[in-house]
Amino acid sequence: xxxxxxxxxxxxxxxxxxxxxxxxxxxxxxxxxxxxxxxxxxxxxxxxxxxxxxxxxxxxxxxxxxxxxxxxxxxxxxxxxxxxxxxxxxxxxxxxxxxxxxxxxxxxxxxxxxxx
Numbered sequence: 001x002x003x004x005x006x007x008x009x010x011x012x013x014x015x016x017x018x019x020x021x022x023x024x025x026x027x028x029x030x031x032x033x034x035x036x037x038x039x040x041x042x043x044x045x046x047x048x049x050x051x052x053x054x055x056x057x058x059x060x061x062x063x064x065x066x067x068x069x070x071x072x073x074x075x076x077x078x079x080x081x082x083x084x085x086x087x088x089x090x091x092x093x094x095x096x097x098x099x100x101x102x103x104x105x106x107x108x109x110x111x112x113x114x115x116x
Contacts, residue, residue, distance in 0.1 A: 006037045006063065011077045012070060030075065038064030040078065040091075060091060062108040063099075070096055070106060089113075 013030040020027050043059045062076060076091040091110035099105040 005039045006065075008040050008078055008080075009035060009037055010062070010064075011035050011079070012067075013075050013077060015073065015075075030077075032077075033069070034067070036064050036067070038062050038076075060110045060112060062091060062110055064106055064108070066098065066103045066106055070108070072096060076108065076110065 011032045012034040013032050015028060015030055017026045017028050039062070041061045041063070043061055070093075072093050072095060074093055076093065078089045078091070080087055080089075089112060091108070091112050093108050093110050095109040097107040097109070099107055
């Protein structure tokens with residue numbers, strides 16, 4: 001993989017859960033622990049019903065330089081500007097593959113826009 005293809009700047013985020021203090025459900029927050037460059041490649045799209053709602057997850061392969069602290073428990077957020085408006089795309093990581101087990105690149109198999 002050529003480094004020049006890794007043009008998208010993304011944030012790596014980790015999930016933390018805290019008690020709300022009122023005895024009800026816990027509060028989930030996402031914290032950015034690194035900013036990296038990578039490439040985003042769409043792989044497939046599909047439609048499915050879940051909970052009487054139509055979902056359209058789009059599967060992507062995101063490639064970035066090797067990191068030992070990235071796992072399926074994290075997510076990637078790609079922020080970009082279009083006509084002066086900042087948009088965010090959130091990718092939930094399903095698998096992390098160490099390409100050729102050489103500790104040079106990672107391939108993250110992700111689903112966009114599906115809650116975890």
